[in-house]
Amino acid sequence: MKxxxxxVIAVLAAAAALAxxxxxxxxxxxxxxxxxxxxxxxxxxxxxxxxxxxxSIGSDQLHWAQFFFAQWNKTHKPKIKLTQFDDxxxxxxxxxxxxxxxxxxxxxxxxxxxxxxxxxxxxxxxxKAGLAFASGSATRVSLTSGKWKxxxxxxxxxxxxxxPTDAAYMTSTLGVKSxxxxxxxxxxxxxxxxLADIVGASLKAKGVTVDRESVSQKATDxxxxxxxxxxxxxxxxxxxxxxxxxQLFAQQxxxxxxxxxxxxxxxxxxxxxxxxxGALISFFAPDVTTIKADAAIVKAFHKQFxxxxxxxxxxxxxxxxxxxxxxxxxxxxxxxxxxxxxADVQKVALSSxxxxxxxxxxxxxxxxxxxxxxxxxxxxxxxxx
Amino acid sequence: MNWNLLVxxxxxxITHGSVYAxxxxxxxxxxxxxxxxxxxHGDVYxxxxxxxxxxxxxxxxxxxxxxxxxxxxxxxxxxxMLGGGxxxxxxxxxxxxxxRNAPRIAPLITALGVxxxxxxxxxxILGAQYQSYNxxxxxxxxxxxxxxxxxAGVHVGIAQVIVVVGTIVLMIGLTLFVQxxxxxxxxxxxxxxxEAAAMMGIDVDRVIVATFFIGSALAGAAGVFNGLxxxxxxxxxxxxAGLYAFIAAVVGGIGSLxxxxxxxxxxxxxxSFSIGYISSTFSDAVVFAILIAVMLVRPSGLLGKAAxxxx
Numbered sequence: 001m002k003x004x005x006x007x008v009i010a011v012l013a014a015a016a017a018l019a020x021x022x023x024x025x026x027x028x029x030x031x032x033x034x035x036x037x038x039x040x041x042x043x044x045x046x047x048x049x050x051x052x053x054x055x056s057i058g059s060d061q062l063h064w065a066q067f068f069f070a071q072w073n074k075t076h077k078p079k080i081k082l083t084q085f086d087d088x089x090x091x092x093x094x095x096x097x098x099x100x101x102x103x104x105x106x107x108x109x110x111x112x113x114x115x116x117x118x119x120x121x122x123x124x125x126x127x128k129a130g131l132a133f134a135s136g137s138a139t140r141v142s143l144t145s146g147k148w149k150x151x152x153x154x155x156x157x158x159x160x161x162x163x164p165t166d167a168a169y170m171t172s173t174l175g176v177k178s179x180x181x182x183x184x185x186x187x188x189x190x191x192x193x194x195l196a197d198i199v200g201a202s203l204k205a206k207g208v209t210v211d212r213e214s215v216s217q218k219a220t221d222x223x224x225x226x227x228x229x230x231x232x233x234x235x236x237x238x239x240x241x242x243x244x245x246x247q248l249f250a251q252q253x254x255x256x257x258x259x260x261x262x263x264x265x266x267x268x269x270x271x272x273x274x275x276x277x278g279a280l281i282s283f284f285a286p287d288v289t290t291i292k293a294d295a296a297i298v299k300a301f302h303k304q305f306x307x308x309x310x311x312x313x314x315x316x317x318x319x320x321x322x323x324x325x326x327x328x329x330x331x332x333x334x335x336x337x338x339x340x341x342x343a344d345v346q347k348v349a350l351s352s353x354x355x356x357x358x359x360x361x362x363x364x365x366x367x368x369x370x371x372x373x374x375x376x377x378x379x380x381x382x383x384x385x
Numbered sequence: 386m387n388w389n390l391l392v393x394x395x396x397x398x399i400t401h402g403s404v405y406a407x408x409x410x411x412x413x414x415x416x417x418x419x420x421x422x423x424x425x426h427g428d429v430y431x432x433x434x435x436x437x438x439x440x441x442x443x444x445x446x447x448x449x450x451x452x453x454x455x456x457x458x459x460x461x462x463x464x465x466m467l468g469g470g471x472x473x474x475x476x477x478x479x480x481x482x483x484x485r486n487a488p489r490i491a492p493l494i495t496a497l498g499v500x501x502x503x504x505x506x507x508x509x510i511l512g513a514q515y516q517s518y519n520x521x522x523x524x525x526x527x528x529x530x531x532x533x534x535x536x537a538g539v540h541v542g543i544a545q546v547i548v549v550v551g552t553i554v555l556m557i558g559l560t561l562f563v564q565x566x567x568x569x570x571x572x573x574x575x576x577x578x579x580e581a582a583a584m585m586g587i588d589v590d591r592v593i594v595a596t597f598f599i600g601s602a603l604a605g606a607a608g609v610f611n612g613l614x615x616x617x618x619x620x621x622x623x624x625x626a627g628l629y630a631f632i633a634a635v636v637g638g639i640g641s642l643x644x645x646x647x648x649x650x651x652x653x654x655x656x657s658f659s660i661g662y663i664s665s666t667f668s669d670a671v672v673f674a675i676l677i678a679v680m681l682v683r684p685s686g687l688l689g690k691a692a693x694x695x696x
Contacts (some may be wrong), residue, residue, distance in 0.1 A: 052513045187666070214666040218625045220615035221401050224660035227393035248616055251521050255529050255542060256393070273515075357639040 004095075032291075037041065037105055037342075039078040039331040044069075044323050045085065045101035047112035047122065048317075052088035056270070058114060060313035061136060063305040065111055068203065068320035073255055079385075080324060080333050081106075091121035102129030108341040109133070111319045114312075116140035116191055121153065127151045132342040134322070139266065139284055140194060144363040153346060153364030155318050155355065156284040159191075159369055163198025165371040166263065166282045169385060171206050171236050174261060178207030181233045183260070185213040185225065185249070186209035187240045195239040195265060217242060222249045228257045239265040243273035250276035265355060269310065269374070271381050280345030280384075281374045285311040287383055288354050314354045322348045322358070388537035394661040396535070400545050400614055402653020407607035408560065408630030409637065409645035411473075411600030417576040417640040418596045421487070423483065424496040427606055427627015428503035430471050433465040434618045435507065440464055440515050449518035454523055458547070460657055461609050466651070469605020473597040484660025500623070507620035515619045516683035518612035522562075528613070546609045555603060555647055562640065568595055578642070629656075632672065636679045638689020649686055651675065 007385055036180065042364065046065055049058035065082055073079040083104070085097035094113040102125055103108045110126060110133040113119050119138040126133045127148055134153045135143075141160040143152060170176040182203050186196035193214070201211045208343040217240070228250070246268040253260065254276070262279040269283050287310065288294045297317075300316060301309065326344035330336045352359040359367045373385035410428050415423045440461045452460075479501050486491040489659060501654040522530050529542040563569035568591075574582040575592045583589045611626070612618055629652055637648025652672055660670035 048647050055514075155593065192602055215623070216669070218622070220611070220617045220622075221657075223397040223400075224394055224657040227397070230387075242515060244517060244617060247517070251616070255540075257540065344568065368457055374646070 011043050022260045034231055036335040036337040037108075039327075039336050041081070041106045042108060042327055042336060043081045043083045043104065043105045043106040044320070044327075045083050045097075045104070045110040045112075046317070047087045047094055047097040047101070047110060047118070047300075048114050048316075049089035050084065050086040051243050052086075052090070054089040054114070057137075057310065057312045058086070058089070060310055061112075061114060061316040063309070064301065064313040064315075064317040065320045067301050068317045068324070071300070072320075072324050076328065078326070078327065079306065080327055082111075083107060085112075087118055089115050089326075091117045094118035094122045095125060098125035098129075098133075102126065102131065107131070108330075108336055108338050109323045109345060111136070111316055111323070116136065116143060117141055117189075123148050123152060126265075127141070130338040130342065132326075132338070132345050134345070135268070135317045136319050137284070140191065141198075141366055144365050148361060150342065150346065153355075155315050155322070155358055155361045155369075157364055157369035159195045161369060162265065162282055162284065162371045164202045165202060165351060165373075166199050166237065167202030167206065167263070169206075169280075169282070169373055170203065170237075170263070171208065173385070174235060176203075176208055177236045178305055179209065179232075179289065181209040181211055181230075182222050183211040183213060183229060183233050183236045185236065185238055185240075187216060187242070187245065188215040189212055189217055189241050191241055192239045193269065196237070199237055199239070219245070219247065220248060222252045223256065225249075226252045226256050226258060227229060229256075233258075233260045237263045237265075239267060241267040243270040245370060247274045247276065250274075258264065269333040269381075270311070271310075271376075271379070274375050275379050277376055277379075279376045281376075281381065282371050283311055283374060284369075284371055285315050285355050286312050286372050288314040290383055293352070295376050314326050316355045318350070318355055318358060321350065321353065333360050389539060390661055392535050392537040392539040394448055394657045396539060396545065397542055397656070398654035398657035399650065400537060400548050400653070401499045401656060402647075402650035403549050404607050404611050405630050405633045405652050406612065406646045406649025407552055407555065407603050408626060409649045410642060411604045412631055412634040413594050413637075413645040414572075414600040415557050415670070416634070417642075418572065418579075418593055419481070419485070419492075421492050422496060422631070423476075423481075423600075424493075424631075425480075425499035425503060426478055427623035427625075427630065428500050428507075429469050429476070429601045429623070430604040430608045430611070430626055430630075431507060431618075431620065432472055432503065433469040433608030434470045435511060435516075436465040436605065436657050437456075437461040437609035437612050438518060438618045446515070447522040450523055454528060458613075460550075462606055465605040466602040467605075469596040469608070470585035470602035471603020473595055473604070476601075477594060477597040482590075491676075492629065497620055499568065504620050504623065511620065515617055517616045518618065520613050521615060521616075526553055539689070548614050551606070554583040555606060555626060559599065559603070562599075562644065568592070572596060580695070601611070603657070603679075629672070632676050635675055635685075636686055638683075638686025641686065641688045641690070644686055644688035650688075 033212045048061045069080050069082050087094040087097050114137045116138040139158045141158045184200045186192040203210050240246045246264050250262045264281040266283050268274040269281050325348045326341050329344045330340035361367050374381040375384045411426045465577045480495050525594045528544040533541040534540050573621045634645050635647035637644030655675050656668050659668040
């Protein structure tokens, strides 16, 4: 009898524990996603690689978002708090950050993650939590192909714009013609292979011979590949994620006396790490430090965050601006919900912003966005197209 | 026939193979003595490479060196080999010594642990960023501008010559040491039968420490060679290089010093020729195919001897 009652108690206790755990697990996301909260504590999350190999990029992105909200909070209500998470450009960490933001009911929207792989890892969590999330640097085409429509958006053009832009620049400005060869080398990461494929296909469509190559992101010896750069190879396209790898490739190209033009992409956009004289880089945002209309904002930014900035930063200022606009609209009745912010932020249209006019398409891309071409001149990046 | 491509791939393969060979020597030496796969060896190579980078920084950085290239090279190699050697001794003393008589899986797991520890410690102390020797910038790139030209018009820079000649010198030195010195003979005796060597009065502990010191010093030198030729240094560089060197040691016959050298060169050449003549996408596949083929035909490696177990 005693044994039997102990067994029953144990089963009941286990069932109760299971029920408590299950309800605890289900509650935060469901509650946070569904209910409207007070506008007294509104937060925007930001997932960025603040430390690690891409730390300089992530810090710059964070600074621009912090700068916007610091300015905004001086003159607007409700005040918006930026809550940061360091994902170190790691998809697993980005997913952890998404869980953390999802369970914080004060967070009504998220800036980031920065990279396409990280967006992909975190997206299901944000969608489940009903959160809008926006990237100022994730450019993979498939991110806005419909799976996360209404949840994910970006204020920079995607790789589908970059590939044809780069190919067109090679043929129209660099004089690459039918019969010439362009070596396209990816670094075996999804960003790189995707962009390399698009550029390769665009060039082939123009009759250009494409030598499609692939190297590990950890490779340091490119001499075997450089040996294949014959006189018919006019351009070597390097859509690498690590800028110093592209620099190494360019150095080994020069060491072997090869004169092909080196053409990098947004992953190589780091003047301290990738600066071979005459090299070209395509990038998804303009250099706001060279735009006269942006001068006052850039000056104020530098006052708060002295030191260099890169074009990776400013798109995050604009995303913060879009969220601020959406939060203001949602808080008109004194309450705010994630669903409201999600709906409102997609409708925000800026006739002018730091990085140009912003109007989102139904998919969440910027209508009419274009890539910019930079050239290395005397160790500095100069906008040429 | 594109002779330029052929000769360039040959030079690239020998240069890279030399670095693999030096690392593989350390793997083989330790395995020969302790029958231990020291997976932390690749990370000793990483530490050696960082020591070299530190020396470049101390002397003003790549663009504004305050000493001649030759003085710099001497100090780099001295410090990297000494630092690598001492690190190897510390690893043996604190991680492996107590496990000498433990089941073989224990030191193997410990070796992996030491590897992760070194990688993470390097990331914590030195940061996760890629650093560059930028030897192209040393005194207007004299290590790359100067050199000689091979018949097919392939320029070989002094940096590449230093890597290949340096490796040959170190390998000859090691061979002479192992064959002719008293400690070298003690190493061979310990490798042959540790217990019998101890009974014959050989200080086995001293032999093992010396083995770790020499193998790790060679890894330190390989780290500097790598920085000199391929520039990049980062905390996880030891994993990939260590993996290839391990393959080189296995292909050549683990435990065999000439085998390690042969394996290193073979892997280096296979990599470069597969990139040049097949596709860069498949170069790793070619390397592993060679490993599988050698294992199928000669399970003990090209120059390895089949182990005989007496019962």
